Amino acid sequence: MIELTDAANKKFLDAFLAQADNQELYQRVLFSPDDTKGIEELNRRFKEFYAEARLIKYISSIIHYTSIELSLRNRKIDKACQPTDEIERLVDGLTCISNEGDREGIQEWKDALSDKRLLEAIQRLTEKEQATLTLLYLRNLKEREVARLLGVTQQAVSKVKKRALLKLRKQLEGGEMHEPVNAAIASAEQR
Incomplete structure (x- = not known):
């Protein structure tokens, strides 16, 4: 029992x-x-x-x-991907361009963006960051292709892209605004 x-x-x-x-x-x-x-x-x-x-x-x-x-x-995956994914969606969502065929003639951000804050934030990025984002988003190139054009590695392009998107996010969320590294923009703002 x-x-x-x-x-x-x-x-x-x-x-x-x-x-x-x-x-x-x-x-x-x-x-x-x-x-x-x-x-x-x-x-x-x-x-x-x-x-x-x-x-x-x-x-x-x-x-x-x-x-x-x-x-x-x-x-861990969400934390690693989240910052750039949000800004990428924002950049894609704020462009005036509805399809990729229309995107071919666009060479500058001012022609592509409908949001003035985002345009100003992009103009505050370094020349290298602006060039990288332009090739990736306006010309719709892959990171590999951008690396070949700029003469750097794909990892370097990815790093610049991530850094630029994080700067954009911080600026758009009202965080600390960094002084532009681009001398042309700095002199234009002083006028």
Whole structure:
């Protein structure tokens, strides 16, 4: 017969006895302790119930910890991609150009953007950052192609792009505005 040693075992036994057929068998064995076949059947059912419960607990733990791991992985990915993705969508969304065929004749940001704040923010970027964004967004070139045109590596283009987009984000969110590195813009602002 099963002996209860603590509260956890009592809860486990209560779950086992919650099934009507197990309850009936338990009652039968309880009132006729000489019924060896009944005792063997009760023990067999309890062992099956216990094994199934352990399997369910194991699978539940795997699901729980896997979901935590996936959540953490997704947060890392979102955190890594989020800053540039938002600004890229903003740049794409604020352009006056509806399709890529119209984009071919556009060479300057002032012709492409409908948002004055974004245009001013782009003009505050360095010449290198402006050139990189122009090739990527106005001419719709891939980072690889921009790298070849500028004579740098694709990683350098990606780094300049990310830095420029982060600067744009900071400026558009009302963060600290950096003085333009571009001398032509600096002299135009002083006038």
